[in-house]
Amino acid sequence: MKMALTGADAAAYAMKQINPDVLPMYPITPQTQIVMKFSEYVANGEVNTELITAESEHSAMSSAIGSSAAGARTMTATSSNGLALMHEIVYIASSMRLPIVMNVVNRALSGPINIHCDHSDSMAERDSGWIQIYNENPQEVYDHNLMAIKLSEDSNILLPTMVLQDGFITSHAMESLNVEADSKVKSFIGKKKYEGYLLDSKNPKTFGAIDLTDYYMEHKYQQHLAIKEVEGKLKTIYKEFEEKFGRKYNVIEEYNTKDSEIVFVAMSSSCGTIRHRINEMKKDGYNVGLIKVRLFRPFPIDEIVKALKDKKKIIVLDRANSPGAIGGPLYEDIVSATKDYKLNIYNIIYGLGGRNFAPKDVDEILLKVVKNQPFVDFHGVRR
Amino acid sequence: MYEITFHSRGGQGAKSAVMLLGKIFSQLDKNIQAFPEYGPEREGAPVRTFLRISEEEINIKSSIESNDMMIFLDDSLFSEEKIDLLKENGILIINTGSEIQLKRKDVKLYLMDITKVALKIINRNVPNIGLMAFFPFLMNEINEQKFKKDLEELLSHKYSKEIVEKNMKTYDEIKKQIGEKYGKKI
Structure with a gap:
């Protein structure tokens, strides 16, 4: 189906179809449009997501980690200084191997204060161990939200993904794009596997424990190995996506x-x-x-x-x-x-x-x- | 590709106008791109808003530099050097109660006091929906009845029945005046 949506609305529409279990949020220009639109979906009962209105981005990412570690499919969104405020927690999400998907609307970092687009915010997170996918237009934003869920949650990957779009230039410009039927999206992304998380009392696990000279380096090496798997896995997902929806992508x-x-x-x-x-x-x-x-x-x-x-x-x-x-x-x-x-x-x-x-x-x-x-x-x- | 720039002041509804037009043209199976130029967010500030309509995929991502149509929702923003960005034989619509003469003779000029009608009916200087009556008048591919119906429906997603009615009344009045002034019935 053809629709006319801004980049921000395209992200929110994909999130509606994904219907994540939990979405912690904190608004910041130009990302605000995404969580505003998603809040409407929540208020209208179109999704049954647990919406957490956090008191800062630091808390939003912390909540995302808590819910994802508990096993919930978790998404959020941010921009610029919001991402910078998350910085400390962003590294924890990837090192705890939590498949959070975050829409990042690129905006310049202060100072001087500026609300418009550049990539300084997400480039500051390039070594965080997150997957980063940069998108040109609302169509790519929509498509990659769906694919990011599949990619992050893959049992060989288990890493968080940033789905990026340019602030205002993409996020606030309306374009025509193809969106897919809810049922098709659902069958494409599949059900989340809830095994191996905190809310599994029969198989208790520890998340985010202290890890000093004994094992820290081994865990970092595992992250290094996991992110090496991403390119191949994403290509497989691209193929599946093309077969299902007809749009072709590559890395x-x-x-x-x-x-x-x-x-x-x-x-x-x-x-x-x-x-x-x-x-x-x-x-x-x-x-x-x-x-x-x-x-x-x-x-x-x-x-x-x-x-x-x-x-x-x-x-x-x-x-x-x-x-x-x-x-x-x-x-x-x-x-x-x-x-x-x-x-x-x-x-x-x-x-x-x-x-x-x-x-x-x-x-x-x-x-x-x-x-x-x-x-x-x-x-x-x-x- | 058909390209339109709106010059307006914050609060006149130019952003809503391009977003509505974008949705309507998208339903006509066209590729569209509709976006405002973001600056200080305050009422009365001059702002440019852009709309691209195309049969082909739209790649370009910057502001419009060669317009098929230019619209000034506030006549105090108009000056002839601004229409340097208007193509030869381009369309120029100015929301004004004054008579404006152009040095350029190729331009198809339309003058209409939309604000006067909006003030009378809506009691605010929001001329965006009144302006919409020009689109079925100027673009042959638009079916006026369907256009008006789509417009009304899109407005009712966002506004109360009373506001929608007043805006559509403004639309009808401008449509009537276009017919009287420029001859062609829509």
């Missing part, structure tokens, strides 16, 4: 890369604007490619290498900076992944705090890249 997405010597590498909504410009340039006889990185954690190294190793110039767009580092977080991963090949990789830091990214920016960046040797620089900033 990265290549567009017009076959005959192009120059390629952009980007994440989330900007990929749409780049694709739009690529289509226009193609009419004028210029071939430029795009590689969209959808799965950022774990980083799909082999796919990235395969897509990039023969390219003449690679432009990595980062919507977050890592002050004092060699470049932005996506750039550093791309450089590390392709270290065996001598590639010309450029890094552009752009769009911080929602600074507009328009088709003309694609042209300006291309012009700089064509004329220069590889560089790391800001684009669209007053100097």
Whole structure:
């Protein structure tokens, strides 16, 4: 069925169909729209989720951990400083191997205070052990909410997932998308397995116990092994999803890369604007490619290498900076992944705090890249 | 792709208007993208709101720079340099009680005092639903009866019966005035 929804409403609609057991929440712009809409579903009796209105994001994530450890299918949502306030607890969720699914609406971290999009909030959580999936539009947000449940709850994975979308640009823009029937969604995500959790008095377990020099490192190693399984599992889920719903996904997405010597590498909504410009340039006889990185954690190294190793110039767009580092977080991963090949990789830091990214920016960046040797620089900033 | 920009002031309902239009065009099996430009959230602040309608998939994610239609819900926001972003032979609608002359002769200009009607019927400067009467008038693919019915139904999801009635009355009055002023019956 076709519907017109904003990115935030698409997330809430998927959450309604998933009907999680527990949803602890704390509102923050631009994520508020998600929990507001979901609260309506609760008030109308359309879901039977236990809604917990927490007093802060720190408490919301703590409640999510409590309920997930008890065995409940648990979801939540946040943005920006809300995610930063969760930070301490975010690591606990992944290390306790709790399959929580959280919608993160990307927004710049303070300061200066800013409500618009960049990826600084979720990039600060890239080492937390959560799976991170970056989405371009409401359709991808909807689809990946459904798939994230399956992925996180898989018995070989048991890791939490962040389903990300760009604040305002995606979360507050209405687009047409396909949504599936409740019954089809239900059969796709399946029932949660409730074995092995706290509320199982016959098989008692300990969660989150102290773990010093004796076992801490072994537990960290297990997390390391588990997240390595994610890419393969997600690909299996993508296949199943395509068979069931007809929409095809991969961990990265290549567009017009076959005959192009120059390629952009980007994440989330900007990929749409780049694709739009690529289509226009193609009419004028210029071939430029795009590689969209959808799965950022774990980083799909082999796919990235395969897509990039023969390219003449690679432009990595980062919507977050890592002050004092060699470049932005996506750039550093791309450089590390392709270290065996001598590639010309450029890094552009752009769009911080929602600074507009328009088709003309694609042209300006291309012009700089064509004329220069590889560089790391800001684009669209007053100097 | 058909692209429309609204210039309005916070509280005039331009965001609701593009979201409603987005839903209606989506039901006509078009691809749509409807979004406001977020700034300081206060009544009276100038705000731009955008609507894209397309047969093909919409990829672009930034504000509209080449419009098929531009709408000014507040005439104090209008200046001729703003319609530099309007395509040749584009449509311009201004909610105004004044006569406005343009230097550009290619533009299809429509002037209508929607606020006056809204103030009379709703008792507030909320001209968004009145403005809607221009869409079936200007776009041949819209069936006016169905459009009006969809609009009324979508409004009733959110507002009380009284508010919906007043807004639809404004719509009917503007529809009548469009017929009187611009000749073509809808």
